[in-house]
Amino acid sequence: MSGQAFVDQLNKKFGDKISGANLENLDPWIEVTPDGIVEVCKYLKEESSLAFDYLNSVTAVDYLHTDAKKAAKADWEPHIEVVYHLFSMQHKHSLVLKVIMPRWKDDQEGKLPEVPSVAGVWSTADWHEREVYDLLGVNFTDHPNMRRILCPEDWVGHPLRKDYEMPLEYHGIRGR
Amino acid sequence: MSSLIDDPRVIEFDVRTDEMLVNMGPQHPSTHGVLRLALRTDGEIISEVTPHMGYLHRCAEKIGENLTPRQWIPYTDRMDYLAAMNMNLGWALTTEKLLKYEPPEKARHLRVIICELGRIASHLVGMGTYGIDLGSFSPFLYAFREREKILDLFEEACGARLTYSYITPGGATADLPVGWTQKCLEFLDQFEPVIAEYHTLLTTNAIFIKRTANIGVMSPEMAIDFGTSGPVLRGSGISHDLRRDGEEIYTAMYDGYAFEVIAQQNGHYPKDHNYPPVPKEAVLGDCWHRFYVRMLEVMQSIDLARQGIERYHAATDGYGEPLKLKTKLPKGEVYLETECPKGQMGFYLVSDGSDIPWRTRARSSSFSNLSVCEPLCRGCLIADIPAIIGSLDIVMGEIDR
Numbered sequence: 120m121s122g123q124a125f126v127d128q129l130n131k132k133f134g135d136k137i138s139g140a141n142l143e144n145l146d147p148w149i150e151v152t153p154d155g156i157v158e159v160c161k162y163l164k165e166e167s168s169l170a171f172d173y174l175n176s177v178t179a180v181d182y183l184h185t186d187a188k189k190a191a192k193a194d195w196e197p198h199i200e201v202v203y204h205l206f207s208m209q210h211k212h213s214l215v216l217k218v219i220m221p222r223w224k225d226d227q228e229g230k231l232p233e234v235p236s237v238a239g240v241w242s243t244a245d246w247h248e249r250e251v252y253d254l255l256g257v258n259f260t261d262h263p264n265m266r267r268i269l270c271p272e273d274w275v276g277h278p279l280r281k282d283y284e285m286p287l288e289y290h291g292i293r294g295r
Numbered sequence: 296m297s298s299l300i301d302d303p304r305v306i307e308f309d310v311r312t313d314e315m316l317v318n319m320g321p322q323h324p325s326t327h328g329v330l331r332l333a334l335r336t337d338g339e340i341i342s343e344v345t346p347h348m349g350y351l352h353r354c355a356e357k358i359g360e361n362l363t364p365r366q367w368i369p370y371t372d373r374m375d376y377l378a379a380m381n382m383n384l385g386w387a388l389t390t391e392k393l394l395k396y397e398p399p400e401k402a403r404h405l406r407v408i409i410c411e412l413g414r415i416a417s418h419l420v421g422m423g424t425y426g427i428d429l430g431s432f433s434p435f436l437y438a439f440r441e442r443e444k445i446l447d448l449f450e451e452a453c454g455a456r457l458t459y460s461y462i463t464p465g466g467a468t469a470d471l472p473v474g475w476t477q478k479c480l481e482f483l484d485q486f487e488p489v490i491a492e493y494h495t496l497l498t499t500n501a502i503f504i505k506r507t508a509n510i511g512v513m514s515p516e517m518a519i520d521f522g523t524s525g526p527v528l529r530g531s532g533i534s535h536d537l538r539r540d541g542e543e544i545y546t547a548m549y550d551g552y553a554f555e556v557i558a559q560q561n562g563h564y565p566k567d568h569n570y571p572p573v574p575k576e577a578v579l580g581d582c583w584h585r586f587y588v589r590m591l592e593v594m595q596s597i598d599l600a601r602q603g604i605e606r607y608h609a610a611t612d613g614y615g616e617p618l619k620l621k622t623k624l625p626k627g628e629v630y631l632e633t634e635c636p637k638g639q640m641g642f643y644l645v646s647d648g649s650d651i652p653w654r655t656r657a658r659s660s661s662f663s664n665l666s667v668c669e670p671l672c673r674g675c676l677i678a679d680i681p682a683i684i685g686s687l688d689i690v691m692g693e694i695d696r
Contacts, residue, residue: 145392145629172519175632176658180645204630204641204658208519208533211540215630243522246666254354269349269695278354279654 133159148215153234156218160240163205171214175204177247179255183222183281197222201234201257236262254279314342319680321350327424328691336677344672346665351695359655364390364464365620367655372458374657375693377420380413381635383462389631389642390464392544393624401607402466402615403548408479408603409462411596416445417636418589421688425586426497428685429506434496441489444482451475466615476604483597490594498590499571507583508576511671511683522663525638526592527687529558530585537634545633552602557591564591582686621650637661637688657696661689
């Protein structure tokens with residue numbers, strides 16, 4: 120589903136909102152800028168030859184080496200990726216989209232990076248985005264209900280971030 | 296005030312009908328685990344349902360970032376603990392997809408047999424507990440009687456009764472014991488006629504039909520929009536089963552097997568089984584249809600397991616030795632979904648080239664299936680909530696991970 124021709128076609132339509140692609144990976148992916156994600160998703164769902172009507176999963180990956188030695192060797196800068204897995208019930212094909220962002224908004228630690236929510240395109244995204252917010256600390260703007268879903272409401276931190284540290288104490292319960 | 300009750304037919308007057316908040320759970324027996332539902336009701340009518348979960352959350356995904364794929368297998372057991380074999384398979388195949396490893400033929404058929412038995416066991420629990428949800432206790436005992444026999448078979452194959460860790464990247468931890476397939480065939484022969492009992496107890500039971508037919512009707516568009524999968528999706532009449540429509544690495548397992556996707560198409564279910572007809576009260580996409588799809592899948596799994604045993608004996612190669620505990624993973628990332636009893640379980644693996652994954656992610660089918668309960672329960676009666684939640688057949692261990 121994601122040959123070079125398809126990427127070119129998207130590039131032509133959305134211009135610099137398609138920021139890159141990796142076609143060598145086992146599941147090839149297409150990179151989209153945060154401000155273009157809703158527009159691109161709407162197109163992918165509504166265009167009848169693509170018809171990506173099913174959203175499998177929304178997740179994110181945190182790229183950060185907490186070890187300085189390893190960080191020096193890494194071939195990437197610290198960043199966070201939101202990954203969308205799409206599927207088409209009609210054509211039985213799938214697609215991976217990625218949004219790549221800095222780990223903190225404006226490089227201020229504690230300020231969560233922001234992506235527009237696609238909950239208006241697929242209802243699945245509602246809970247999946249809440250989970251990403253809860254565990255990885257990505258703020259989905261225009262989300263109908265941006266609350267934690269798995270951790271308690273008053274939990275501090277986002278556990279799946281690589282630099283996360285378990286709290287010492289939570290309501291009198293020893294953490295570590 | 297007395298002047299207001301001149302009319303003798305008026306017994307009550309000035310009744311306030313405020314909205315009420317009702318808390319259901321987290322230990323309500325019909326919530327299938329520790330799920331808490333906050334209901335906003337107007338009398339008996341639900342106006343809003345807010346599920347609260349996370350009581351079983353242990354962040355298995357974070358644990359996966361510190362273990363090799365083979366070491367993470369026991370954690371996948373504990374996600375959907377009612378179908379742990381199918382969970383093992385999902386993660387094993389994801390790892391194999393990244394490694395571009397092809398298990399031997401015998402291992403493939405072994406996996407089919409085991410996973411189809413796992414599917415039967417899971418659907419039996421789903422069926423039995425659904426009976427309890429609706430106030431009928433005996434089907435539960437009937438279901439567990441047969442499930443026990445499947446657990447005995449699993450115990451003989453791998454030593455565990457609930458958390459198996461049997462299917463691992465590479466194949467399985469051991470070959471099936473001598474004489475196991477014979478016992479399995481005997482079980483299947485004994486089990487097949489028993490299904491008629493379940494149909495008498497529940498499927499065609501007048502009370503059961505009254506409680507489930509035309510309740511919680513989900514349109515196909517809604518089912519797709521909310522990302523539901525498995526029997527919940529097929530109960531809405533969408534013919535989609537990853538065993539047929541999935542990725543090649545998964546469908547290769549079922550290559551050459553004769554089976555049809557169980558979903559109502561043009562007003563009919565596949566005709567190759569002997570099963571009771573659809574009652575006229577039932578509407579496509581309601582609780583009854585979701586239950587019915589599950590029951591038909593049990594019959595189909597029996598068929599598939601039989602085919603698997605035949606092919607297993609015909610295969611001459613090994614059962615697939617497990618890969619080394621610390622196998623170096625190539626750099627890259629893969630996502631794979633498999634058809635588990637509850638729905639499509641997806642695993643996402645990101646590797647940075649070492650033996651430990653950089654990121655593991657489990658996309659839970661029950662998680663997406665449960666998300667549909669908010670719109671589904673709106674406007675129904677409180678008594679219908681167990682019927683709707685039960686028909687989604689969720690497992691909290693998988694939702695909370």
